[in-house]
Amino acid sequence: MQPDPWTHCHYCGAPLVEFHDHQRPRQRCSRCGQILYRNPVPAAGCVVVQHGAVLLVQRRRPPFPGHWHFPSGFVEYDEDIEAAAVRETYEETGLVVEPRSIFGAYSYFDDPRKNGIIILFHAEVVGGTLRPGDDAAAADFFPPDRLPQPLCFAAHIRALREWIERG
Ligand SMILES: [Zn+2]
Structure with a gap:
């Protein structure tokens, strides 16, 4: 873009x-x-898996309202990238997570607001209660054969495919 x-x-x-x-x-x-x-702006998010199901959020606001993706968002100027991933996951899903390792890093060019780079972390739930936050219409765990539709953002769709392929 x-x-x-x-x-x-x-x-x-x-x-x-x-x-x-x-x-x-x-x-x-x-x-x-x-x-x-x-320059591309950095974004961060989490791949959270429980009992073989992955945590996704449904967008409430544009762009792509109603579409699903990993809990994620833009990194603030003075914010650590892992802290941003934890914050966004909490804001969108109510779950407190701890990043464990990097799942993947992806450039993206299909967000009408900005081109950017998203870093997704493997993360584990350590607290909180699952409930959609202000920016999310819904948040839930989905097994690979029952992913919600429609999904959005090419980087997220690619990462989901990689998550399924890695088993
Ligand atoms: Zn000037």
Whole structure:
């Protein structure tokens, strides 16, 4: 996804000009000269499995309301990535989890808000009670042969396929 170009410098507020930096279009401030690099944003989430069933949440809000994916979300600027995975899982499912290892890392280009990178952690439930949070319409565990539909986000769908293949 190619985002809308920015219009003003994030540092001094002056208008931006486009230029080419080794073939790649970038934007630079017309006053202070800062180049505004646009980078993928990090997201974090958890793969939580109990009795062979995986924890998924159903979106309440756009994009893709009604679709299912792993509990996950954007990492705050001053937040540790594992802490973000734990926080998002708690906010969306009510479950307190502890990350154990990295399940996988995936680039994504199909979120209309931002391109990014998601890191999914294997995590175990250590507390809490399963209930959908504010951002989620539903949260539940699903065995691989009874996954809910529709799913969303290519990275999540790929990770789910990998989870099934790994048995
Ligand atoms: Zn500037």
